[in-house]
Amino acid sequence: MDVSHAGRSPHDEYPLEGPSLHLNPRERQDVWKQVGDAIESFTADLPRLRISPSGTPDQVRALLAGIDFRRPMAPADAVAFVVGGLRDHQVHCGHPSYFGLFNPAAATMGVAADALVAAFNPQLAAWSHAPFPCEVEELMTRELAARIGYGPGAGGSFTAGGAESNHMAVLMALRHAFPTFREHGVRSLPGQPTLYVSPEGHHSVVKAARFCGLGDASVRTVTTDEHGRARPAALAQQVESDRQRGDLPFLVVATAGTTSAGFIDPIRGLADVATRTHLWLHTDAAWAGAAALVPDLKPHFDGLERSDSLSIDAHKWLSVPMAAGVFLTRHRDLMESAFGVDATYMPVSSRERIVEPHRVSIQWTRRFIGLKLFLTLLVAGWEGYESMIRNMVRLGSTLRARLEARDWRVVNATPLPVVCFQNAHQGSGSPAEDARAIVERVQARGQAWVSLVELGGRILAIRACISNFRNDEHSIDVLMDELETARSQADLPPLRA
Numbered sequence: 001m002d003v004s005h006a007g008r009s010p011h012d013e014y015p016l017e018g019p020s021l022h023l024n025p026r027e028r029q030d031v032w033k034q035v036g037d038a039i040e041s042f043t044a045d046l047p048r049l050r051i052s053p054s055g056t057p058d059q060v061r062a063l064l065a066g067i068d069f070r071r072p073m074a075p076a077d078a079v080a081f082v083v084g085g086l087r088d089h090q091v092h093c094g095h096p097s098y099f100g101l102f103n104p105a106a107a108t109m110g111v112a113a114d115a116l117v118a119a120f121n122p123q124l125a126a127w128s129h130a131p132f133p134c135e136v137e138e139l140m141t142r143e144l145a146a147r148i149g150y151g152p153g154a155g156g157s158f159t160a161g162g163a164e165s166n167h168m169a170v171l172m173a174l175r176h177a178f179p180t181f182r183e184h185g186v187r188s189l190p191g192q193p194t195l196y197v198s199p200e201g202h203h204s205v206v207k208a209a210r211f212c213g214l215g216d217a218s219v220r221t222v223t224t225d226e227h228g229r230a231r232p233a234a235l236a237q238q239v240e241s242d243r244q245r246g247d248l249p250f251l252v253v254a255t256a257g258t259t260s261a262g263f264i265d266p267i268r269g270l271a272d273v274a275t276r277t278h279l280w281l282h283t284d285a286a287w288a289g290a291a292a293l294v295p296d297l298k299p300h301f302d303g304l305e306r307s308d309s310l311s312i313d314a315h316k317w318l319s320v321p322m323a324a325g326v327f328l329t330r331h332r333d334l335m336e337s338a339f340g341v342d343a344t345y346m347p348v349s350s351r352e353r354i355v356e357p358h359r360v361s362i363q364w365t366r367r368f369i370g371l372k373l374f375l376t377l378l379v380a381g382w383e384g385y386e387s388m389i390r391n392m393v394r395l396g397s398t399l400r401a402r403l404e405a406r407d408w409r410v411v412n413a414t415p416l417p418v419v420c421f422q423n424a425h426q427g428s429g430s431p432a433e434d435a436r437a438i439v440e441r442v443q444a445r446g447q448a449w450v451s452l453v454e455l456g457g458r459i460l461a462i463r464a465c466i467s468n469f470r471n472d473e474h475s476i477d478v479l480m481d482e483l484e485t486a487r488s489q490a491d492l493p494p495l496r497a
């Protein structure tokens with residue numbers, strides 16, 4: 001239903017039926033049916049929807065301005081109102097020609113899982129409140145850990161995403177390096193704890209450092225090679241000189257698949273330095289970690305199993321709805337000492353071999369995050385996931401080749417399906433200005449979606465990423481046409497200020 005709601009109150013059309021949190025069985029069935037139908041028609045219509053939202057901020061606010069919570073709505077009207085808003089006013093990341101950030105197309109079984117989780121609403125803070133969900137998550141973390149090459153001492157926890165997983169890593173590393181940290185915090189330390197990450201590493205690492213009381217300046221950038229990968233020798237030197245100054249290096253974060261350009265740090269080389277210099281090695285594989293689960297792509301992540309901890313987002317390349325991240329570690333036994341606190345009101349399981357989830361997580365009340373991955377995997381199998389990921393890697397190569405054949409210059413080198421490129425044709429402005437104008441036009445036309453990226457702090461390029469399982473050959477045709485159209489208009493003044 002593509003209704004425009006602007007300018008009228010939703011209550012005008014939706015008379016009051018009798019307000020309550022309770023709905024009767026008949027009303028509930030109607031809601032489930034309506035929601036199911038709305039999800040199906042959205043999914044079926046996706047290829048024909050505009051990818052980018054229409055409407056100015058004022059139009060979107062006007063839509064909501066008519067809401068009056070003193071006048072409850074009928075369920076069907078409320079659902080229809082929300083469905084209309086969602087269809088018209090968001091970027092549709094699941095669209096086949098969305099080549100944007102790592103936002104997934106949500107797999108059907110993952111969507112079903114989230115609906116079931118909302119309805120059954122298990123509480124995963126305590127094992128005894130949710131034995132089946134807790135054991136499903138346990139099975140999933142074991143399964144992922146085994147695919148990574150971790151041994152039996154591995155453990156993990158589902159998180160809201162890569163930012164939370166990276167935060168866990170910083171906390172684990174602090175707890176491990178500094179015995180007084182847990183009781184007395186950073187101020188008990190005789191110097192400034194420092195951590196190391198490449199300049200292309202994710203900014204959530206900076207946030208994590210700040211949240212741990214270390215400050216942004218505790219994050220030191222490691223020099224990279226000509227392909228944007230952290231140089232282990234540079235790390236070793238930097239750790240050495242920081243130690244001489246009295247700083248307390250404790251952690252290096254390897255990025256396996258940088259967000260901008262898909263660079264993969266040399267994990268084995270960083271692991272060697274980390275071992276020698278007593279740093280915790282965390283690998284942030286938030287999006288590309290999915291490829292490390294595919295046996296023939298795993299060699300690109302050489303040394304991954306030596307990481308002390310690791311982030312993989314299920315809500316990126318594993319195509320389940322947000323929010324679903326995974327934190328894994330080789331040192332399961334250290335998790336409780338980093339995250340556990342005793343709370344007498346919490347139910348405790350007297351059984352052996354039970355870990356209370358709230359003791360190994362930043363979260364307390366926790367949603368059953370792992371079900372989306374479990375249910376999707378039950379139906380797709382690893383085989384289904386592997387062929388999807390291999391296919392996207394192949395499409396990445398196709399896109400690269402087609403761009404180069406049409407006078408675009410690819411500026412990043414990676415085996416992963418993220419392609420950063422510039423106009424190599426005579427443009428009106430610099431390649432960076434062209435990139436900006438072209439991205440703006442492609443997004444405004446709404447038929448495909450690419451983003452603008454800065455590499456090495458300078459080069460502005462167009463970025464197209466294939467991590468949406470609906471991307472196919474046809475979507476690449478669409479993208480190539482859209483890029484061509486935008487390029488032909490790139491000498492026009494900018495569309496938006």
Ligand SMILES: *Cc1c(COP(=O)(O)O)cnc(C)c1O
Nearest residue numbers: 161162163202259284286287313
């Ligand atoms: C996306 C991303 C993150 C952040 O993950 P969220 O799930 O958005 O919290 C961290 N690291 C990398 C490399 C990423 O691509």
